[in-house]
Amino acid sequence: MHTNTEYIMIIILSGPPNCGKDTAYKFLKKQLGITLGHYRFGQPMKDFFHSVLRIRPQTYDMMMEKGKDNKQPDLNGYTPREVQIKLFTDFLKPMFGADILGKIAVETLRQKPYARFVLDSGTIDELEPVIRHFGKPMFYALKITRPGCSFEGDSRHEIDFGSLGIQHDTIDNKHDLELYEVQVKRVLKKWRLIEG
Numbered sequence: 001m002h003t004n005t006e007y008i009m010i011i012i013l014s015g016p017p018n019c020g021k022d023t024a025y026k027f028l029k030k031q032l033g034i035t036l037g038h039y040r041f042g043q044p045m046k047d048f049f050h051s052v053l054r055i056r057p058q059t060y061d062m063m064m065e066k067g068k069d070n071k072q073p074d075l076n077g078y079t080p081r082e083v084q085i086k087l088f089t090d091f092l093k094p095m096f097g098a099d100i101l102g103k104i105a106v107e108t109l110r111q112k113p114y115a116r117f118v119l120d121s122g123t124i125d126e127l128e129p130v131i132r133h134f135g136k137p138m139f140y141a142l143k144i145t146r147p148g149c150s151f152e153g154d155s156r157h158e159i160d161f162g163s164l165g166i167q168h169d170t171i172d173n174k175h176d177l178e179l180y181e182v183q184v185k186r187v188l189k190k191w192r193l194i195e196g
Contacts, residue, residue, distance in 0.1 A: 009116040014159050015144035016151045019025060020173040024144060025118050027184040031194055037114030041101045041122035045084035085155045102129035121156055131164060139166035140191055167191060
């Protein structure tokens with residue numbers, strides 16, 4: 001277990017594609033009013049676009065924002081999401097094990113100059129090495145659901161945070177942005193991370 005007291009809080013955001021995790025991260029930053037490091041378990045697959053495929057920054061930004069699920073000529077007709085999923089399921093996982101993204105996350109977080117992080121999604125296999133390294137008391141998990149959003153076709157799946165023994169809550173993101181932020185704020189108050 002990592003014993004450096006600099007690492008005092010890690011919030012996990014979990015939910016299917018397009019459920020609102022990026023927006024929740026923005027709300028967390030605003031409500032907590034602190035510097036938050038942000039890391040995605042899928043970052044190694046995203047790095048593949050830069051380091052191996054040499055996708056230009058402007059094209060990459062378009063692909064990762066509004067074009068995640070659009071077939072791309074630069075990707076041989078695959079969508080950016082399909083490339084990332086295949087890279088993990090067909091290469092990384094079979095060769096290095098289901099927990100490889102968690103091991104990479106541990107080493108990456110150890111080198112970041114932040115005391116507080118938001119981790120974007122992952123699976124139990126990926127989360128376990130991180131929780132084991134930093135310790136359960138450091139963690140909070142926010143599960144986000146949204147009508148019409150599911151894990152179908154994705155390499156991630158729904159996580160039972162109770163089985164991991166960390167504090168967790170769920171938000172159903174089915175209202176407008178203003179109410180969504182109120183929901184996030186309520187959870188932070190419940191966790192006693194903000195006053196109110």
